[in-house]
Amino acid sequence: MIFDAHAGKHGFTKEQIVDAFIEATRIESYAQTDGKMVKFSGPCHGDALVPELEAIIKIKPRERIVVIYHAQSLTDVFWNN
Numbered sequence: 161m162i163f164d165a166h167a168g169k170h171g172f173t174k175e176q177i178v179d180a181f182i183e184a185t186r187i188e189s190y191a192q193t194d195g196k197m198v199k200f201s202g203p204c205h206g207d208a209l210v211p212e213l214e215a216i217i218k219i220k221p222r223e224r225i226v227v228i229y230h231a232q233s234l235t236d237v238f239w240n241n
Contacts, residue, residue, distance in 0.1 A: 172204070172213060172231050179205055180213050186239065195220035201234050214238040 180202030181187075187200040196219045204213040216230040 171207075173206075174228070176204055176206060176213070177215050177217070177228060177231055179203070180215065181217070185212070192218075194222075199238075201238065204233070209233075 181198075181200055182202075184200040184202040187198060189196050189198040197216065198219060199214075199216045201212055201214045204210040210233040212234040214230070214232060214234045215228065218227045218229060219225075220227070
C-alpha cells in the first residue's frame with residue numbers, strides 16, 4: 161500500500177514516484193525502528209517540464225506500507241547537508 165496524498169498535492173502520481181525510485185540517479189537512506197527513510201532523485205516520466213524529481217519516502221516492511229513525505233521537481237538545495 162502506498163500513501164500518496166503528498167504526491168498528489170504536487171501533481172505527481174505514485175507511479176511517477178515509484179519509477180523515479182527504480183531509476184534513481186542518487187539515493188540515501190537510514191534505518192529507523194519502524195522502517196527506513198529513503199531520500200532520492202530520479203527521472204520523472206510523463207512530465208516534460210520536470211525532467212527529474214526529488215522525494216523522501218518511508219518504507220515500513222512489516223506493515224507493507226510506503227509513505228510519501230515529500231515530492232517535487234528536483235531543486236539545487238535538495239542534496240545539501
